[in-house]
Amino acid sequence: MKRSKIRLDKLLSSLGYCSRKEVASLLRSGIITHTDNLYLKSDTKVAHDEIRFDNEPLDPPSKMVILMHKPVGFVCSHDNGEGRLIYDLLPERWRRRNPQISTVGRLDKETSGLLLLTDDGALLHHLTSPKHKVPKIYEATLDRPLKGDEGSIFASGTLMLNGEKTPCLPAKLEVIDPTHVKLEIIEGRYHQVRRMFAAVGNHVSALHRSSFGALTLGDLKEGEYRMLDIDGGDVFEFVSPPDEGEQFVSTECQRQLAIWNKPWE
């Protein structure tokens, strides 16, 4: 396969290493090199994998997907005024990448768990679109013991959240013990899990997302992240959206169907 080549200054600035102007002085410093020791200028056309920065291969090109274990206390925002940002957990230069890296939906500041980030706008749209109903599993600790009817209320598809016009789609509750549950939802409304429990008279004191589609955190510790490896078999999408009229496709079912077939491209 022919590798695409672009100008060196465009490549490095799009990956956030430096501005286009700065490339010339960095070339003089010797920090940017070519794997075959070719003489480089700012406008030399190069392939991504031919370049080394400080003797290291470059960061992945665009269309990267990052799976992060978000710790409590970090905010899913680009705005520096909002406290510690989940972007602070990534290399500093990644903030200057173009296209920009964004979170796939959000977890609130007090929620931990699986968070996806990508610079692939089409993928982002696909995964957050209500049409695609990607199942997400949350583990919640409750202030008060369950009453017993929460599972059927959540499954009914009739639960109205405060201030909303349409009821929540059916969600699946698994009871671990009277104050610990797993809840699988296929939407991404604002503070949805906390608001669902508020609607049945309870309060969530701790919340953790353990899966997103077919993806789980595996061994990732809080604050750690890894790149998803598309060719190496990381999977998180279902083959096709649920059939018309089919309201709920469980994560287990999706796991079985999962292949990386890039339906968003």
Ligand code: URA
């Ligand atoms: N539901 C919530 O209440 N908070 C989250 O962060 C995600 C889902």
